[in-house]
Amino acid sequence: MKATTSAEYPELFVLENGGETDKFNTAYYDGEAIVNRLIWHMDLHYTGKPNRGAILSAVHIAEEDGQTGFGDLAKAYTALPEHLKNKIADLEVAYTFEMQRIKWRFADNSGYEPGPFSPKKPADVGFPDFPDAVYPMVVTHPETGDKILEIVEQFLDRVIEPEKIGMSDAEADQLLHELVEHIRKPEFHYWHDWRIGDMVLWDNWRAMHCTTGTRVGIKRLINRTTIEGGHTLGRQLAVTE
Numbered sequence: 347m348k349a350t351t352s353a354e355y356p357e358l359f360v361l362e363n364g365g366e367t368d369k370f371n372t373a374y375y376d377g378e379a380i381v382n383r384l385i386w387h388m389d390l391h392y393t394g395k396p397n398r399g400a401i402l403s404a405v406h407i408a409e410e411d412g413q414t415g416f417g418d419l420a421k422a423y424t425a426l427p428e429h430l431k432n433k434i435a436d437l438e439v440a441y442t443f444e445m446q447r448i449k450w451r452f453a454d455n456s457g458y459e460p461g462p463f464s465p466k467k468p469a470d471v472g473f474p475d476f477p478d479a480v481y482p483m484v485v486t487h488p489e490t491g492d493k494i495l496e497i498v499e500q501f502l503d504r505v506i507e508p509e510k511i512g513m514s515d516a517e518a519d520q521l522l523h524e525l526v527e528h529i530r531k532p533e534f535h536y537w538h539d540w541r542i543g544d545m546v547l548w549d550n551w552r553a554m555h556c557t558t559g560t561r562v563g564i565k566r567l568i569n570r571t572t573i574e575g576g577h578t579l580g581r582q583l584a585v586t587e
């Protein structure tokens with residue numbers, strides 16, 4: 347979402363801090379301006395067809411901050427108590443593509459303030475509007491067969507038809523809060539401290555990721571190559587007129 351394409355090598359996305367796009371990607375956290383901080387998400391999740399994976403390659407690193415976090419959602423599923431595994435087995439969850447983090451219903455927005463140039467709508471950063479994407483709450487990984495807890499913080503909006511298992515909307519929201527607390531547990535996370543030349547490959551069907559961002563003016567440059575993959579894990583909700 348924060349990426350621009352390399353002019354020389356169009357298959358590369360260039361993730362850059364300390365450049366011209368900083369002002370659009372700067373927000374405040376407990377009063378401190380941070381560039382390119384992103385909460386737990388999966389790439390292209392809002393399309394219903396997340397890419398298979400990606401490779402990140404560090405060209406220039408920040409001396410402080412700038413870590414990338416990865417979270418294992420197969421491990422998170424396995425660690426769920428049995429009663430929750432049973433409860434979510436046949437449920438679906440909807441994600442709403444929305445540029446403003448303050449509108450992400452399950453983000454922890456305490457201490458968060460958008461920056462003056464934070465995008466307000468998709469067109470502000472050249473994106474179309476996407477309809478909601480819906481996933482089974484437990485996705486079976488197309489290649490490994492592992493069960494994946496399909497819960498990430500970014501864009502998470504609601505349970506689809508919670509009443510079919512006798513849940514009210516309020517109880518469904520409570521369930522999502524509980525699951526988000528679960529995926530935030532450090533035991534599922536790995537934090538990568540970058541060195542120049544590091545190359546990191548991840549399975550975007552299994553792992554969520556996030557970035558801590560950097561302070562204003564700090565240079566960081568990571569190249570990203572995306573692995574497309576041929577499976578659709580979710581579906582897009584039809585837009586009703």
Ligand SMILES: [Fe+2]
Pocket residue numbers: 347387388389555
């Ligand atoms: Fe990402």
